[in-house]
Amino acid sequence: MTAYVEHVKPFLRRTPFHERIEALMHGNHWMRWTGHYSPAAFESVQSEYFTIRNGASVYDISPLIKYRIAGRQAAEYVNHLITRDLSKIKPMQAFYTAWCQDDGMLVEEGTIFRFGENDFLLNAAKDQLHWLEQAAYGFEVQIEEASNDLAGLSLQGPQSRDVLRAFGINGIEHLPRFGIIELELNGRWLRIDRAGFTGDLGYELWVRPADALWLWDRLFEVGRDHKIAPIGAQALEIARIEAGFILIDLDYSSALHALRPSNRMSPYELGIGWTVNLNKPGYFVGKRALKREKEQGLSRHVLTGIEIEGRKPAPGSFLYADRAGKRELGLTTSACWSPTLKKNIAYARLPAAYAKPGTEMWIEIWYHKEHKIERSMVRCWAANRMFYDPPRKSA
Amino acid sequence: MVTIAAAGAPRSFSSFHTGLAMQQSYDAIIIGGGHNGLTCAAYLAKGGEKNGKSKLKVLVLERREKVGGAAMSEEKFPGFIYSTCSYVCSLLRPEIFRFLDLPRHGLQVIPYDINSAPNPEGEGIIYYNDHDRTRESLRRHSIRDAEAYDEYAMEISRHCRFIKRTLLMTPPDPTQINPFVQNRINPWGHREDLDGLLRIGREFGRLGERHMYDMIRFWSMSVADFLDQYFETPRWKGLAAASSIIGTALGPYSPGTAYVLLHHYMGEVDGQIGAWGFARGGMGSVSKAIAAAAEEAGVEIRVNAEVEKVIVKGGKAVGVALKSGEEVYAKAIVSNADPKRTYLKLVDKGDLDSIDPDIHRYARNYKIRGSSGKLNIALDGLPEFAGLGKEAAYGTIDIGGDFDYIERAFDDYKYGSWSKQPFLDCVIPTTVDPTMAPPGKHFMSVFVQYVPYQLAEGPWTPEMKAQYEKDVLDTIELHAPGFKKLVLHVQCRTPWDIENEVGMTEGNIFHGELTLDQLLFNRPFPGMGQYRGPFDNFYMCGSGTHPGGGVMGAPGANAAREMLKDFKRGVVQ
Amino acid sequence: MSAPRTQPDVVIIGAGHNGLVAAAYLAKAGLKVTVLEAAPQVGGAAVTREFVPGYKVSGVAHLLHALHPTIARDLGLARHGLDLRAQRVATRCLLPGGSSFDAGDAASIAAISRADAEAYPAAMARLTRMAGALAAYALSTPPRPDIARMGWEGKLSLGKFAWAMRRLGRKDMLELTRILTMNVNDLANDYLESEPVRALLCFEGVLGLCLGPRSPSTVFNLLYRLASLGANGQGGFLLPKGGMGSVTHALAKAATAAGATIRTGAAVDHILIESDAAAGVVLSTGEEVRAPHVASNADPQRTALQLIGPRNLDTMFVSRMRHLRMNGSAAKIHLALDGLPEALAKAGGRLVVAPKPDDIERAYDCAKYGRVSDRPALEVTIPSLGDPSLAPAGKHVASIVAQYCPYRLRESSVNEARQQIGARSLAVLEEVAPGLGQRVTAMEVLTPHDLEAQFGMTGGQWHHGEITLDQVLFLRPAGQAQEYRMPVPGVYLCGAGAHPGGNVSGAPGYNAAREILKDVRAQKRVVGAA
Incomplete structure (x- = not known):
C-alpha cells in the first residue's frame, strides 16, 4: 500500500x-x-x-437524497410523475408513493412532502435528478437537489x-x-x-x-x-422488515439501475399496487403499461410476507411447493428474526396463487453452524407483509 | 526470458527437430510471434493433446529477435523498461489466463482505478472505480453527470454482457445458411452458423424489447450523440469519449464510434467490467508468459526468422519460404500478420486470383489506417497535472478537452497532418509497478491520437517527426506545467515507425479499424470471418479477425479452436 | 363526399404528400376521412409557389424520383393530371474551369477518367440492385426485432426480405453487409478512380444528412436514395411540369375523388385526448373535430411534443423524441434570373456542383462546428428551361439545394446564416457558370430555420428525421412507436418520420393507411359482435 x-x-x-x-x-x-x-x-x-x-x-x-420541486406547474408535474393521486394531500401533508418508468417498472418509492400548492420535497434513496428532469420536459417547474440543505x-x-x-x-x-x-x-x-x-x-x-x-x-x-x-442501520433494518417496508437494492432494483431486464419490477409485483391509482385524472408515467399489467394479469410475482418455522433467518432462500424441492416458487429478499413477535419472518417473491396468507410452502435455508454451512428444509406460510402494526403508529 | 532459436529447441516430444534441417515438417506454422500467434500456438499444442491424438507439432516464426509483437517490454533507456507499443491490459480473456496457466508463467495484472482529465483552465476531472468517490468528484462539476454515470454504466454493461459472449465464439456467417449449397471454406459451416446465429438470437431475445432497440441504435451511433444523452459537462464528455477514438481513424462525431467505446469497456479485471490494469514488468510480460506456456506445451519458437512468402500449391497452403531462402513445410499455415500484410505481401497475387480475384480487392480496400502514435518517456520524477491532485498519476490521464477539441484533432489528421493539439492517453505504470524504472523515476507511456501514417506532403521526415514530438510535449506541458524539466529520454514513434518495427500495416493497433463493416463475420473480409483463409489449410489468427484488436488473445484462441476442428475432421492433410 | 355534420372516421393532420396518400387510400376503403391543412394550399413541402411576382418554383423538394409506382398506379395519378413521362432529367456535374460531365453518359465520363467510364455505371447498377433488395420493405410495415412477438405478417415480410437478399447472390450479399455501415468516401475510393466522379458519389451519399462523406452510415443514405432510382421509384429524376405542386395537386384530386374532405387553412393546435385515447383534434380557432382515429403527417417530434404533448406521454419516449436527429443541413435557394449565362443555357437537368470529396468534407467540417459552409456543395435545377410557365417569357428560375447550412448555429444568427449561405452559394456557382451573378434579379434563401417556420418541419430536416441506421425500420421514429402507431391509442404517424422515410414517395402514407384500416376493422368487428 x-x-x-x-x-x-x-x-x-x-x-x-x-x-x-x-x-x-x-x-x-x-x-x-x-x-x-x-x-x-x-x-x-x-x-x-x-x-x-x-x-x-x-x-x-x-444522507437521504432530497429534491426540491417548485414552480408554477409543480403540482401537475408531480402528479404526472408519481403513481398516486396528488390531490389526496394538502399543503403540510406528505404521503408515500411510487414512481415508474414508461413500462411501469419502479424507479423508486419514497415520501413526498407538500409544503404549498406548488412546493414539494421528494425523499429518495438514490440519485435521480437526471430522471426527474427528463420527466419534467414540458412542465414549468424547477427541480434542485437539496440533500445538503x-x-x-x-x-x-x-x-x-x-x-x-x-x-x-x-x-x-x-x-x-x-x-x-x-x-x-x-x-x-x-x-x-x-x-x-x-x-x-x-x-x-x-x-x-x-x-x-x-x-x-x-x-x-x-x-x-x-x-x-x-x-444504527442494523437495528433499523429489523424494525423495517417487521413493518413491511421495502428497501431498494435489496427487495428490488431501480428500473434505472437494473442490469438485467428481469430485475426490474412493477409496483404490483412489489406488493405496493395500492399506490397505483389508475383512475386519477390525467396521464402519469407508466400508466398505460400498469393498466395493461393489471387488466391482463401480467405480474410475474408478488412480494409478500412469509413466516418461517424455526429461527434461522432466511435471506436469499428458495421457496418450494413441495418438501422434496421439485417445484420452485420463488426467492426471499429481506429476512430476519423478529425479536418483538418472536417469529422468523421474511419477504418472498411468490406467484400470486401462493400469496394468500396462510398458504403453506417449503423453504430451503442454508445457515452457519460452527464454521459449517448446513441446510434445512422447513415449512413456511404466506403472511401479510406488515407483520407488526401497533395502534400507536397512527394514534 | 528471451526466446532464441536454440532455447526454443524441442524438449521431450521430437528429437529430430533441431530447428535448422531443411526438410522438416510441422503440423502447423504460425507466421508471427505476437500475443495472438503465441496464444494460437499454445492452444494448438495443448488442444492437440486433449483430442487424444498425437501431439501437434507447432512452429512459430518471428521476424524480430524476440517474440511479443506489439506487446513488448524493452529497455530503450538505461534502467527504464518501456511498454513500447501497447501499454495497458484488460482485454486478455480470463479463459486464456486459466487455460494457459499464465500466472504460473509469470503474468500478473494489477488493476488501477483512476481515470482523469487535467484542465489547464480550471479544475480537472477525476473518475474512480468507486462510485461514491466518483460521485463526490463529479459533483464538483455537475451532480447530474455524477448520477447519470450510474445509468450510463448500466447501459454499457448491458451491451458488454451481450457482446462478451460472442468474443470467444466463431462469428456465424449469415450468408452461409443455405442447406443446399456446400461451402468450400468451411464444409461444416452452415450447421454451426445456424447454431451460432440462433444462440446470438436467443441472447438478444433475452434483452427485452426496449434494450434491443437501445442496442441496435448503439451500434450505429456516434459517441457524441450517445454521451449527449447522459452528460452535460463538456470535459467529462470528452474524457468519456476517449475510449471510442483510441486507435480509430474517426472523430467523436462520426457514427459508429459508440461501438469502439464498448470495445474498450469489455475488458475486465477480476470480473469488474471496464477495469484496466498494468501488466507487472510491462506488456512484454504478457507475451513472455504466453510464449513460456506455449513452449511448455511443446511449441517451437524461432526468432530472427522472417517469412517472405506463403507457399501455395494447387490451392493449398503447404509451407513458408523464409527470407534466408529456407523453406519450411507444414500441414497448416497460420498468419498472425494483419490481413493487408498477409494478402498483399505474404501471399502471391497469382495464387489469390486463382481462387477469387475479389480477395485481392478486399485486401486492398481493407481499412487499416494508422491513426495513432506513441511517445515513451523516461521521467526524473512524477509530474503533476493541472487541475488535479497527485493521485491522477496513478491511473490513466487523458489530455484532451471537449468533443470539439478531439474532433479538431481529427480534422488535422483527416487532411494528412498530425494533430497540432492532439488527444493524449497517458499512463505512468511505474506508479504501480516498481519493476519498470529506478526508484523515484518513472516511465510514462503517451498514446497520441491522431497521427497519420503518411503526411499530406509525403513520407515523414526527421524534421516533421521532431515537430510532432515537440507538439506532443508542448501539449503535455500545457496540461502538466513543469513536465518538460522531468524528461530524461523520449522515444517518439509515428504509425510509420510502428509498422516498420512491429510489422502492423500503417501501425494500426487493431489490425484494421473496428468499424461495423469490418466486424464479426466481415472481419477481416466478407465471407472470410471464420479464421479460414482462401486457400485450404490456411488460417488467420491475428487481431484482424473476430473479435478484433487489443491484447485480448481471443482471435488466437478462436483460430486454434477452428483449426483443431479441421484437424479432427481430417480436413487438414 | 361525406356529409359535413357527421363525424369522420379518421382525421389527418397535414395535407403533405403522405397525408394525401393516406387519405386517398383510406377514403377508397370506404372510410370518412377529413384532412386538415394549416396552409392555404395543399402540398406541405411539395408545393409550387411564387417567390417573386411571376416566378414560380417548387418549395422544398424540387425533383421527383421516389414516388412509388404502385401508389401512382393505385391512385390513378395520371388520370388526375400528373404526367410522369415528361421531363426525365439527367445529372450533370459542373467542374471549375467550365468542364462538366454527364453522369448518365459513359462517353462523357470517359473524358474525365477512362476507368470510371466503365466503373461508375457498373457501380451504380450494383448499388441500385442492392438498394432494391433493401427496398423490398418500402411498402410493408417493418417487422419487430422480437421474433417471439412477431405476427405472421412480420414473418412473411421477413421471409420476403430474406428471399430478396438471397436473390442478390452471395457476392452482392456479402458486399452489402460490408458497405451498409461504411462511409461513402471509402466506398467511392473502393469503386472509383477520379476525383470528380468520386465527389458525385459522395454528394449523393450526404444529401439530406448532417454528415460528411467520411462519416460512417453515409453509404446507407446513398442506398436509400438509390432505392428510389430502381423499381421502387421512378427510375430516375423527374422535373414535373408545373413544379412539385403538380404532384400533390394530383394526389389531392385523387383523395377528393375517393371521397376525402380536405380543409385548408385549418391549423391543428393539438390532438384531443380523452381517457388516454385519441378523440379528435382541436384547431387553433378552438373548433373541435372529433374522430376516433387521428393520423399525423407532421414530423414525429412535433407530433409527440406539440400535438400530443408530453403530459400524455411517458418520459423515456418523450426523451427519445426530443433526441431524434433532425438537424436540417441544407438551405433552399431560389433565384429569379433575367437570363442564363452560357454555361447554363442548356442545363435543363439536375446539376451538381461538388468537384472534390474533400470539398464536401470541408464543407461539412464547417457545419460540424455550427457554421455555414465556406464552400457549399450544390444541387441545382433550372425548371423554367423545360417548363416556361414557371417564369415570365425569356426569364428563368433556378432552384438550389445548398449544403451545408446547419440548423444548430453556434456563431452566427439565422439572419447572418441566411445571408452567408446565399452569398457563398452564388460564389461557388459563379466559378462554374461565370456571369450568373449579374443575371440574378431576385433571390430567396430558406435556411433550415425558415423551412421549419414555413413548412413546419422541425429542425428544417426534410426527411422528418435523418436517414441513418439508427433511425430506420422499426427504429423509425422509435421502438416505442412502431407500426405507425404512436403510444396514445388512436394516434398514428403517416409522414416521412415513419418507415421508410423521406422523399416524395408516399410510402409512409400508404403503410399508415393499411395499419389504420386494420385497427378500424378490428374495432368494427368488436362493435358488430356486441
Whole structure:
C-alpha cells in the first residue's frame, strides 16, 4: 500500500451530526450511505432495536437524497410523475408513493412532502435528478437537489412523542400521521413530520445544518428520562422488515439501475399496487403499461410476507411447493428474526396463487453452524407483509 | 526470458527437430510471434493433446529477435523498461489466463482505478472505480453527470454482457445458411452458423424489447450523440469519449464510434467490467508468459526468422519460404500478420486470383489506417497535472478537452497532418509497478491520437517527426506545467515507425479499424470471418479477425479452436 | 363526399404528400376521412409557389424520383393530371474551369477518367440492385426485432426480405453487409478512380444528412436514395411540369375523388385526448373535430411534443423524441434570373456542383462546428428551361439545394446564416457558370430555420428525421412507436418520420393507411359482435 499512500485521501462526507455520533461509536462499525459516514451499529443491535420498540430511537437521516420541486406547474408535474393521486394531500401533508418508468417498472418509492400548492420535497434513496428532469420536459417547474440543505434526525419509538413534548413542541399530539409542522424554537427553525421507517410511532426532525448539534444535544438532554438512544442501520433494518417496508437494492432494483431486464419490477409485483391509482385524472408515467399489467394479469410475482418455522433467518432462500424441492416458487429478499413477535419472518417473491396468507410452502435455508454451512428444509406460510402494526403508529 | 532459436529447441516430444534441417515438417506454422500467434500456438499444442491424438507439432516464426509483437517490454533507456507499443491490459480473456496457466508463467495484472482529465483552465476531472468517490468528484462539476454515470454504466454493461459472449465464439456467417449449397471454406459451416446465429438470437431475445432497440441504435451511433444523452459537462464528455477514438481513424462525431467505446469497456479485471490494469514488468510480460506456456506445451519458437512468402500449391497452403531462402513445410499455415500484410505481401497475387480475384480487392480496400502514435518517456520524477491532485498519476490521464477539441484533432489528421493539439492517453505504470524504472523515476507511456501514417506532403521526415514530438510535449506541458524539466529520454514513434518495427500495416493497433463493416463475420473480409483463409489449410489468427484488436488473445484462441476442428475432421492433410 | 355534420372516421393532420396518400387510400376503403391543412394550399413541402411576382418554383423538394409506382398506379395519378413521362432529367456535374460531365453518359465520363467510364455505371447498377433488395420493405410495415412477438405478417415480410437478399447472390450479399455501415468516401475510393466522379458519389451519399462523406452510415443514405432510382421509384429524376405542386395537386384530386374532405387553412393546435385515447383534434380557432382515429403527417417530434404533448406521454419516449436527429443541413435557394449565362443555357437537368470529396468534407467540417459552409456543395435545377410557365417569357428560375447550412448555429444568427449561405452559394456557382451573378434579379434563401417556420418541419430536416441506421425500420421514429402507431391509442404517424422515410414517395402514407384500416376493422368487428 505504501506506494499509494500519498494519494489516498478521505472522500466520504460527514453529516452535520458526525461529531456526536463518532463520540458514541465505540465499535467503529461504520457503513456508507450515499457517500456519507453512517452508523451501522453503535454497540448492541439488540438494545438499539428495543429502543425503537420501547423507548425513543435517534437515527441520522441527513444522507437521504432530497429534491426540491417548485414552480408554477409543480403540482401537475408531480402528479404526472408519481403513481398516486396528488390531490389526496394538502399543503403540510406528505404521503408515500411510487414512481415508474414508461413500462411501469419502479424507479423508486419514497415520501413526498407538500409544503404549498406548488412546493414539494421528494425523499429518495438514490440519485435521480437526471430522471426527474427528463420527466419534467414540458412542465414549468424547477427541480434542485437539496440533500445538503437540511440536517435530519429520525426520532422513532413509543416514547418519541414524550420526548418532543419535553422538547417544548406544544400540540405535537395533534400532528396526524404524515402531517408536517414548521416552527421556531429558541430562535431556530425546525420542521417536524410524522413519518418513519420503523412502523412505530415516530417523527422526523429537520433543522438547518448549523443547528444540527443543538438539536442533537437538546434532544438527548430532554430525552434522557424517556429512554432515548442513538441507533444504527442494523437495528433499523429489523424494525423495517417487521413493518413491511421495502428497501431498494435489496427487495428490488431501480428500473434505472437494473442490469438485467428481469430485475426490474412493477409496483404490483412489489406488493405496493395500492399506490397505483389508475383512475386519477390525467396521464402519469407508466400508466398505460400498469393498466395493461393489471387488466391482463401480467405480474410475474408478488412480494409478500412469509413466516418461517424455526429461527434461522432466511435471506436469499428458495421457496418450494413441495418438501422434496421439485417445484420452485420463488426467492426471499429481506429476512430476519423478529425479536418483538418472536417469529422468523421474511419477504418472498411468490406467484400470486401462493400469496394468500396462510398458504403453506417449503423453504430451503442454508445457515452457519460452527464454521459449517448446513441446510434445512422447513415449512413456511404466506403472511401479510406488515407483520407488526401497533395502534400507536397512527394514534 | 528471451526466446532464441536454440532455447526454443524441442524438449521431450521430437528429437529430430533441431530447428535448422531443411526438410522438416510441422503440423502447423504460425507466421508471427505476437500475443495472438503465441496464444494460437499454445492452444494448438495443448488442444492437440486433449483430442487424444498425437501431439501437434507447432512452429512459430518471428521476424524480430524476440517474440511479443506489439506487446513488448524493452529497455530503450538505461534502467527504464518501456511498454513500447501497447501499454495497458484488460482485454486478455480470463479463459486464456486459466487455460494457459499464465500466472504460473509469470503474468500478473494489477488493476488501477483512476481515470482523469487535467484542465489547464480550471479544475480537472477525476473518475474512480468507486462510485461514491466518483460521485463526490463529479459533483464538483455537475451532480447530474455524477448520477447519470450510474445509468450510463448500466447501459454499457448491458451491451458488454451481450457482446462478451460472442468474443470467444466463431462469428456465424449469415450468408452461409443455405442447406443446399456446400461451402468450400468451411464444409461444416452452415450447421454451426445456424447454431451460432440462433444462440446470438436467443441472447438478444433475452434483452427485452426496449434494450434491443437501445442496442441496435448503439451500434450505429456516434459517441457524441450517445454521451449527449447522459452528460452535460463538456470535459467529462470528452474524457468519456476517449475510449471510442483510441486507435480509430474517426472523430467523436462520426457514427459508429459508440461501438469502439464498448470495445474498450469489455475488458475486465477480476470480473469488474471496464477495469484496466498494468501488466507487472510491462506488456512484454504478457507475451513472455504466453510464449513460456506455449513452449511448455511443446511449441517451437524461432526468432530472427522472417517469412517472405506463403507457399501455395494447387490451392493449398503447404509451407513458408523464409527470407534466408529456407523453406519450411507444414500441414497448416497460420498468419498472425494483419490481413493487408498477409494478402498483399505474404501471399502471391497469382495464387489469390486463382481462387477469387475479389480477395485481392478486399485486401486492398481493407481499412487499416494508422491513426495513432506513441511517445515513451523516461521521467526524473512524477509530474503533476493541472487541475488535479497527485493521485491522477496513478491511473490513466487523458489530455484532451471537449468533443470539439478531439474532433479538431481529427480534422488535422483527416487532411494528412498530425494533430497540432492532439488527444493524449497517458499512463505512468511505474506508479504501480516498481519493476519498470529506478526508484523515484518513472516511465510514462503517451498514446497520441491522431497521427497519420503518411503526411499530406509525403513520407515523414526527421524534421516533421521532431515537430510532432515537440507538439506532443508542448501539449503535455500545457496540461502538466513543469513536465518538460522531468524528461530524461523520449522515444517518439509515428504509425510509420510502428509498422516498420512491429510489422502492423500503417501501425494500426487493431489490425484494421473496428468499424461495423469490418466486424464479426466481415472481419477481416466478407465471407472470410471464420479464421479460414482462401486457400485450404490456411488460417488467420491475428487481431484482424473476430473479435478484433487489443491484447485480448481471443482471435488466437478462436483460430486454434477452428483449426483443431479441421484437424479432427481430417480436413487438414 | 361525406356529409359535413357527421363525424369522420379518421382525421389527418397535414395535407403533405403522405397525408394525401393516406387519405386517398383510406377514403377508397370506404372510410370518412377529413384532412386538415394549416396552409392555404395543399402540398406541405411539395408545393409550387411564387417567390417573386411571376416566378414560380417548387418549395422544398424540387425533383421527383421516389414516388412509388404502385401508389401512382393505385391512385390513378395520371388520370388526375400528373404526367410522369415528361421531363426525365439527367445529372450533370459542373467542374471549375467550365468542364462538366454527364453522369448518365459513359462517353462523357470517359473524358474525365477512362476507368470510371466503365466503373461508375457498373457501380451504380450494383448499388441500385442492392438498394432494391433493401427496398423490398418500402411498402410493408417493418417487422419487430422480437421474433417471439412477431405476427405472421412480420414473418412473411421477413421471409420476403430474406428471399430478396438471397436473390442478390452471395457476392452482392456479402458486399452489402460490408458497405451498409461504411462511409461513402471509402466506398467511392473502393469503386472509383477520379476525383470528380468520386465527389458525385459522395454528394449523393450526404444529401439530406448532417454528415460528411467520411462519416460512417453515409453509404446507407446513398442506398436509400438509390432505392428510389430502381423499381421502387421512378427510375430516375423527374422535373414535373408545373413544379412539385403538380404532384400533390394530383394526389389531392385523387383523395377528393375517393371521397376525402380536405380543409385548408385549418391549423391543428393539438390532438384531443380523452381517457388516454385519441378523440379528435382541436384547431387553433378552438373548433373541435372529433374522430376516433387521428393520423399525423407532421414530423414525429412535433407530433409527440406539440400535438400530443408530453403530459400524455411517458418520459423515456418523450426523451427519445426530443433526441431524434433532425438537424436540417441544407438551405433552399431560389433565384429569379433575367437570363442564363452560357454555361447554363442548356442545363435543363439536375446539376451538381461538388468537384472534390474533400470539398464536401470541408464543407461539412464547417457545419460540424455550427457554421455555414465556406464552400457549399450544390444541387441545382433550372425548371423554367423545360417548363416556361414557371417564369415570365425569356426569364428563368433556378432552384438550389445548398449544403451545408446547419440548423444548430453556434456563431452566427439565422439572419447572418441566411445571408452567408446565399452569398457563398452564388460564389461557388459563379466559378462554374461565370456571369450568373449579374443575371440574378431576385433571390430567396430558406435556411433550415425558415423551412421549419414555413413548412413546419422541425429542425428544417426534410426527411422528418435523418436517414441513418439508427433511425430506420422499426427504429423509425422509435421502438416505442412502431407500426405507425404512436403510444396514445388512436394516434398514428403517416409522414416521412415513419418507415421508410423521406422523399416524395408516399410510402409512409400508404403503410399508415393499411395499419389504420386494420385497427378500424378490428374495432368494427368488436362493435358488430356486441
